[in-house]
Amino acid sequence: MQLPDSLLSSLEEESGFNKKKFLEAHEKPAPVSIRINPVKKISPTDGATSVPWTDLGFYLPERPVFTLDPLFHAGTYYVQEASSMFLEAFFRQIMEEEPLRVLDLCAAPGGKSTLLSSLLSDDSLLVSNEVIRPRSGVLADNLTKWGRIHSFVTNNDPRDFQRLPGFFDIVVVDAPCSGSGLFRKDAAAITEWSEENVALCSQRQQRILADVWPTLREGGVLIYSTCSYSSEENEQVLDWLSSSFACTSIPFAGSYEGIVEVRTEQENYGYRFWPDRVEGEGFFIAAFQKTEDQEDYAFRNTSGGKNKNRRTETAAFTPWVDDLSLYAWVEKNGDYFLINPEHRPEFEAISQNLYLRKAGIRLGKLAGPDLIPDHELALSTVLSSDVPRLEVSREDALRFLKREDFAYETSQKGWHLVSYQGHGLGWVKVLPNRLNNYLPKDWRILMDIREN
Numbered sequence: 001m002q003l004p005d006s007l008l009s010s011l012e013e014e015s016g017f018n019k020k021k022f023l024e025a026h027e028k029p030a031p032v033s034i035r036i037n038p039v040k041k042i043s044p045t046d047g048a049t050s051v052p053w054t055d056l057g058f059y060l061p062e063r064p065v066f067t068l069d070p071l072f073h074a075g076t077y078y079v080q081e082a083s084s085m086f087l088e089a090f091f092r093q094i095m096e097e098e099p100l101r102v103l104d105l106c107a108a109p110g111g112k113s114t115l116l117s118s119l120l121s122d123d124s125l126l127v128s129n130e131v132i133r134p135r136s137g138v139l140a141d142n143l144t145k146w147g148r149i150h151s152f153v154t155n156n157d158p159r160d161f162q163r164l165p166g167f168f169d170i171v172v173v174d175a176p177c178s179g180s181g182l183f184r185k186d187a188a189a190i191t192e193w194s195e196e197n198v199a200l201c202s203q204r205q206q207r208i209l210a211d212v213w214p215t216l217r218e219g220g221v222l223i224y225s226t227c228s229y230s231s232e233e234n235e236q237v238l239d240w241l242s243s244s245f246a247c248t249s250i251p252f253a254g255s256y257e258g259i260v261e262v263r264t265e266q267e268n269y270g271y272r273f274w275p276d277r278v279e280g281e282g283f284f285i286a287a288f289q290k291t292e293d294q295e296d297y298a299f300r301n302t303s304g305g306k307n308k309n310r311r312t313e314t315a316a317f318t319p320w321v322d323d324l325s326l327y328a329w330v331e332k333n334g335d336y337f338l339i340n341p342e343h344r345p346e347f348e349a350i351s352q353n354l355y356l357r358k359a360g361i362r363l364g365k366l367a368g369p370d371l372i373p374d375h376e377l378a379l380s381t382v383l384s385s386d387v388p389r390l391e392v393s394r395e396d397a398l399r400f401l402k403r404e405d406f407a408y409e410t411s412q413k414g415w416h417l418v419s420y421q422g423h424g425l426g427w428v429k430v431l432p433n434r435l436n437n438y439l440p441k442d443w444r445i446l447m448d449i450r451e452n
């Protein structure tokens with residue numbers, strides 16, 4: 001793999017850089033790793049080994065065809081490179097008592113967000129934002145698979161969050177960057193790399209941080225990360241931040257072999273991941289506590305809490321939800337969403353100020369007295385175990401995921417959850433002589449399953 005000379009020479013002075021070993025590492029394939037969803041438990045495959053800094057991550061002995069694994073579509077795991085999973089270790093250190101309001105600002109496709117979701121209880125709120133609209137759709141789909149009620153997805157520019165000053169306890173900025181840390185996984189990115197782009201990325205990272213800073217509460221924590229090796233996007237951004245805003249750098253309290261702790265010119269702490277020192281890709285992460293005065297967001301008086309006197313909805317939703325009394329529902333353009341009742345003020349604040357793509361679990365629409373269940377409900381953790389299921393083989397699960405017909409045995413008519421190894425994949429409706437497949441068209445597997 002031919003790496004840009006100007007990149008290599010710019011790294012000579014960086015802590016932990018060893019040119020020979022760095023180049024050797026780029027001749028090896030990137031390790032394959034997954035992170036499992038703790039609310040949809042599966043056992044990792046034979047031969048899998050643990051990623052050291054997380055309880056949830058595993059290296060796989062070889063790369064399977066993930067598209068042809070129904071458990072992947074059920075959201076039981078997420079394919080994520082291992083260095084990024086270090087966010088778990090840092091987040092656990094920083095995390096105060098829940099409930100927390102957490103913003104993942106640059107969140108698509110959802111690697112960090114699904115990880116954060118796994119670390120938070122249903123009492124906390126996770127807002128995952130992505131500025132690029134089509135990418136925010138992919139993000140929403142991945143969080144749908146993850147199945148948690150505390151998850152909201154927005155599609156906004158970072159500066160829009162200034163409408164919610166002092167709102168979040170923790171803000172994660174996994175910034176868009178020049179991407180040198182992922183060259184092993186994406187060799188095409190090498191040709192796009194340039195010193196000019198590094199400088200542009202650095203400017204953009206500073207702008208994003210300045211724009212989002214007001215939404216972090218006083219005493220709250222900002223986590224900043226990139227997958228770039230360049231100090232212009234890492235150490236220099238930390239020093240710009242600490243000279244622009246009142247904040248304190250937070251050191252990581254533990255230590256793991258291979259992770260390099262750096263101190264910047266202004267004595268800020270950062271953590272570098274080199275692919276010749278750890279089993280993972282290039283990554284950089286740092287955290288700061290905000291020490292400057294920040295007004296808190298003034299929530300309006302809301303009706304708050306649970307829904308009252310809504311007999312139609314209660315009757316329609318009760319059969320579908322495992323203990324409806326724990327939740328509240330909100331309606332938007334005919335779609336019903338189930339949220340934690342404690343999150344109603346946040347729901348109102350966010351939907352009034354931002355473009356909210358997803359809030360909690362989309363239950364579906366009402367048709368007369370009945371619910372037409374949404375795909376999100378099938379993948380969620382709130383679904384009642386009393387809902388009829390069709391447990392299918394791997395082959396039939398793949399046919400369902402291709403929106404093809406498959407054989408089934410049931411005497412019961414109506415809605416059924418298609419489930420594989422106990423994990424929901426989507427809805428079918430059993431009619432007298434056939435099945436209707438309700439998998440959304442854009443969730444369909446396009447790969448030819450017979451070839452593999």
Ligand SMILES: C[S@@+](CC[C@H](N)C(=O)[O-])C[C@H]1O[C@@H](n2cnc3c(N)ncnc32)[C@H](O)[C@@H]1O
Nearest residue numbers: 106107108109110111112131132174175176208
């Ligand atoms: C490194 S990626 C995020 C990866 C994600 N956190 C994950 O773990 O899956 C950076 C994201 O920032 C988004 N982005 C690009 N320009 C941006 C901007 N000006 N402000 C905020 N986000 C931006 C990109 O679309 C991209 O999704």
